[in-house]
Amino acid sequence: MSAGDRRRRMSTITDVAREAGVSVATVSRALRGLDRVSPRTRERVLRVAEELDYVASPTATSLASGRTQVVGVVAPFLTRWFFATLVSAIEKTLRQHGHHVLLFDLEDDTYDKRLPLSQNMLWKRVDGVITLNLPMTDAELELVDRLGLPLVAIGTPVADRPNVRIDDAEVMRIATEHLISLGHERIAYVGAVPTNVAHIQTPQARLDAFRETMRNHGLEEHKQWILSSAWTADSAAEDTRELLASPERPTAVAAASDEMAIGVMAAARDQGLRVPEDLSVIGIDDHVHANVLGLTTVRQDVAAQGRIAAEILLRQLGVVGPEPAEQGTSRARTEVIVPTDLVTRRSTAAPG
Amino acid sequence: MSAGDRRRRMSTITDVAREAGVSVATVSRALRGLDRVSPRTRERVLRVAEELDYVASPTATSLASGRTQVVGVVAPFLTRWFFATLVSAIEKTLRQHGHHVLLFDLEDDTYDKRLPLSQNMLWKRVDGVITLNLPMTDAELELVDRLGLPLVAIGTPVADRPNVRIDDAEVMRIATEHLISLGHERIAYVGAVPTNVAHIQTPQARLDAFRETMRNHGLEEHKQWILSSAWTADSAAEDTRELLASPERPTAVAAASDEMAIGVMAAARDQGLRVPEDLSVIGIDDHVHANVLGLTTVRQDVAAQGRIAAEILLRQLGVVGPEPAEQGTSRARTEVIVPTDLVTRRSTAAPG
DNA sequence: CTGAAAGCGCTTACAG
DNA sequence: CTGAAAGCGCTTACAG
Incomplete structure (x- = not known):
C-alpha cells in the first residue's frame, strides 16, 4: 500500500x-x-x-477487558430520512462518551424481506445493540441474549427491552382529528401494509387509530379509501393516482408518513387538483422537506429518539451514571414516549 | 444487565x-x-x-493479525440523502466480503465547521478509510499516513489517493446547456458557497462550469443571479425568494443540487409562479423525490460510487484480487469518474 | 501436514 | 501506591 x-x-x-x-x-x-x-x-x-x-490499542484493550466501546446500530434501511437522522444522532451521542457505532443495514433485495442479524456481526464486536424500527425474530433475540448484549429498541419494541418511540396511535389520531375539525368527512388513508411483512408493522397502530377516530366521529369508512403503499413518495403517488382521478374522490388524505404525503400532493397536482382547495393532505414526521413543501404534519423529534436511546444504552453499559430520577425507581421496563405535535402548514384547509 | x-x-x-x-x-x-x-x-x-x-473472536484475531476487518466511513453530514445513500451502498459491499463499517459523522454545530478526524477514531480500529465529500486537512492526512491506512475518497479528492466521483463541471454544463437549448437566456444559479468553507468545495467546479457555459453562449452573467445557499431545500427557498419576487427575474434557475432545486420550485409556487411556464428549474442528483416532484435533473448514480469505492479499498487491503483490466496497467493514480445523464421531466420548458 | 511456543498489547487480581 | 505475572484468544514463524 x-x-x-x-x-x-x-x-x-x-x-x-x-x-x-x-x-x-x-x-x-x-x-x-x-x-x-x-x-x-x-x-x-x-x-x-x-x-x-x-x-x-483498542484491540488489545478489548481482548483484555472484554469491552469494545462500540455499539451495533441495526436498521432495515438506511437511505430514508428517518433512519439516517437516527443514526446521526446516535453516533454523536455515543462519541461524546468515547463509543463508536458499527452500522448494519439489513436491507435486502425486496421491500418485504431483510437480512438476519448474525453472530459474527455482534460477537466480541459490540458491547450493545440499538435497533431502529426492527422487530426481531426469536432466533435473533436468543442470539443477543446468549451474547449477553444489552439492547435498546427505537420505534418497534423488542420483547421487554427498553424502548424509545412515539405514540403511533396518538399521532394518527391527531392527524385525523385535524382533518375532521376542518370539516372533512370524506377522508382516505395511505400507508396500510401487508400484515405478513414482519419488519414494518409500525403502520398497523396508525391505521387502527385512523379507523377508530373516524368511527368515533360517526364517519363512514370506505374500504377502497384505505390504501396500501410501500412508504415512499413515489409509491404513494402511484398508489393514489386512481383514487384521486375518481369523481367520487375524498376531500382529504391522511398519510402515515410525510414521504407518502409528499407523493400524494404531487399526484394531486398532476391530476390538476389544488392543494388544499381541492384536497387536503396531512402527513406524519416533519420530514426535512415538509416545511418547504408546505405540508401539514404531526412532528416527531427523531434526533431526540436517537439521543435518548443511546443514553439508555450507555447507562446499561455503566458508561454513564443513572439518572437521578431513576434512583429508587421501580424496576419497570424502561419505555420512553417522545412527544409529538401538530404543525399546521398550507396543505390542509376546510373542504372546497 | x-x-x-x-x-x-x-x-x-x-x-x-x-x-x-x-x-x-x-x-x-x-x-x-x-x-x-x-x-x-x-x-x-x-x-x-x-x-x-x-x-x-474478532478482538483476538485483530490483536494477533493486526487486521480488524472494519473500515472507517467518514462524512461531514449523515442525514442528507447523498451521504445516507453512499453509506448504505458501502456497508452492503463491505459486508459481502466480511468487512464492517465504523461510522463517523463529523458534523459540528454549524454548517461551515466540522470535527477533526483523530487518532483514537482510527488507530487499531479500522483497516482503511473511505471519505465522503471530505477534504482532509494536512494534519489528518499525515495521521492517516502515519497509521498506514489506505484511503479512498468519494467526491472531493484527497491528495493522491484513489478517488471516485462524477465530473462536476460536466454535470453543470449539461444542466446549463439544457436550459439554453430550450431558449433560456436569463438564467440564475443557486448553490455558490463561501470559499472559506473548506469541506464543501465541490460546488466551486459547478459554479465555474455554469459561468463558462454561459460565456460560451454569449450570455450575460448577472452577478446578483449567482446565489449562495446552504445546500438544503429550506435555505434555497429562502435564498431565492427575493430574486423570484423581482420583476427582473430570470426565466430559469440552475441549482447545484436537487434539494436546492426543490426549494426553488417551492419558492416559485409560493410566489405564484408556475413551473415550468413562468420558471424552469433544473437540479443535479436525481434525488429520491425528483421523480415525484417532476424535477428535471442530471442524474448521478450515488450507490454505484459507494460500491466502487468499497471495492477499490477491498482491493488495496488484498481482500479481493485485482481487476483483470488492472493487471499490467500503469501505476497511474486510480480515478473513477462515474457517468451522469440528463433526466428531462416537467420542471423545464421553453421560456414563457 | 501438524504442533509447541512466542507474541500481539492491554487489564486485572494478587502481593507487598 | 506499585510491580510481577497471568490471562484475554487468536496468528504466525519455526521445527519436525
Whole structure:
C-alpha cells in the first residue's frame, strides 16, 4: 500500500512505561484515571504518553477487558430520512462518551424481506445493540441474549427491552382529528401494509387509530379509501393516482408518513387538483422537506429518539451514571414516549 | 444487565481444538481455509466448530493479525440523502466480503465547521478509510499516513489517493446547456458557497462550469443571479425568494443540487409562479423525490460510487484480487469518474 | 501436514 | 501506591 512509506511504529504501553520509569500496570491505571496512583506518578505518565502520542490499542484493550466501546446500530434501511437522522444522532451521542457505532443495514433485495442479524456481526464486536424500527425474530433475540448484549429498541419494541418511540396511535389520531375539525368527512388513508411483512408493522397502530377516530366521529369508512403503499413518495403517488382521478374522490388524505404525503400532493397536482382547495393532505414526521413543501404534519423529534436511546444504552453499559430520577425507581421496563405535535402548514384547509 | 441470565460461555478455539483432537494452530488454519491441512482434518474441525457454534473472536484475531476487518466511513453530514445513500451502498459491499463499517459523522454545530478526524477514531480500529465529500486537512492526512491506512475518497479528492466521483463541471454544463437549448437566456444559479468553507468545495467546479457555459453562449452573467445557499431545500427557498419576487427575474434557475432545486420550485409556487411556464428549474442528483416532484435533473448514480469505492479499498487491503483490466496497467493514480445523464421531466420548458 | 511456543498489547487480581 | 505475572484468544514463524 502506497501509504506505507511514512508509516511509523506507534508507541505501546511498554514504551510509555519504560520512558516514565514505571510498570505497565501503573501506566494502565494512571491513564484510565483509576485510584491508587500518586499524583506525581500520574502526572509523569500523562506527560510521557502525550509526548509519545500514545493511544491505547483498542484491540488489545478489548481482548483484555472484554469491552469494545462500540455499539451495533441495526436498521432495515438506511437511505430514508428517518433512519439516517437516527443514526446521526446516535453516533454523536455515543462519541461524546468515547463509543463508536458499527452500522448494519439489513436491507435486502425486496421491500418485504431483510437480512438476519448474525453472530459474527455482534460477537466480541459490540458491547450493545440499538435497533431502529426492527422487530426481531426469536432466533435473533436468543442470539443477543446468549451474547449477553444489552439492547435498546427505537420505534418497534423488542420483547421487554427498553424502548424509545412515539405514540403511533396518538399521532394518527391527531392527524385525523385535524382533518375532521376542518370539516372533512370524506377522508382516505395511505400507508396500510401487508400484515405478513414482519419488519414494518409500525403502520398497523396508525391505521387502527385512523379507523377508530373516524368511527368515533360517526364517519363512514370506505374500504377502497384505505390504501396500501410501500412508504415512499413515489409509491404513494402511484398508489393514489386512481383514487384521486375518481369523481367520487375524498376531500382529504391522511398519510402515515410525510414521504407518502409528499407523493400524494404531487399526484394531486398532476391530476390538476389544488392543494388544499381541492384536497387536503396531512402527513406524519416533519420530514426535512415538509416545511418547504408546505405540508401539514404531526412532528416527531427523531434526533431526540436517537439521543435518548443511546443514553439508555450507555447507562446499561455503566458508561454513564443513572439518572437521578431513576434512583429508587421501580424496576419497570424502561419505555420512553417522545412527544409529538401538530404543525399546521398550507396543505390542509376546510373542504372546497 | 437483565440480558445476563441466559448468557452462555461462548466456545473458543481451544474448545474446538480439544474436541477435534488437534492443536489450536491447526484449527486456525483449517477454519481460515489455509493450505497444509489434510482434507480429513479440515472436515473434522469444520464440523466441530459448527457443533460448538464457534466464531473466532474478532478482538483476538485483530490483536494477533493486526487486521480488524472494519473500515472507517467518514462524512461531514449523515442525514442528507447523498451521504445516507453512499453509506448504505458501502456497508452492503463491505459486508459481502466480511468487512464492517465504523461510522463517523463529523458534523459540528454549524454548517461551515466540522470535527477533526483523530487518532483514537482510527488507530487499531479500522483497516482503511473511505471519505465522503471530505477534504482532509494536512494534519489528518499525515495521521492517516502515519497509521498506514489506505484511503479512498468519494467526491472531493484527497491528495493522491484513489478517488471516485462524477465530473462536476460536466454535470453543470449539461444542466446549463439544457436550459439554453430550450431558449433560456436569463438564467440564475443557486448553490455558490463561501470559499472559506473548506469541506464543501465541490460546488466551486459547478459554479465555474455554469459561468463558462454561459460565456460560451454569449450570455450575460448577472452577478446578483449567482446565489449562495446552504445546500438544503429550506435555505434555497429562502435564498431565492427575493430574486423570484423581482420583476427582473430570470426565466430559469440552475441549482447545484436537487434539494436546492426543490426549494426553488417551492419558492416559485409560493410566489405564484408556475413551473415550468413562468420558471424552469433544473437540479443535479436525481434525488429520491425528483421523480415525484417532476424535477428535471442530471442524474448521478450515488450507490454505484459507494460500491466502487468499497471495492477499490477491498482491493488495496488484498481482500479481493485485482481487476483483470488492472493487471499490467500503469501505476497511474486510480480515478473513477462515474457517468451522469440528463433526466428531462416537467420542471423545464421553453421560456414563457 | 501438524504442533509447541512466542507474541500481539492491554487489564486485572494478587502481593507487598 | 506499585510491580510481577497471568490471562484475554487468536496468528504466525519455526521445527519436525
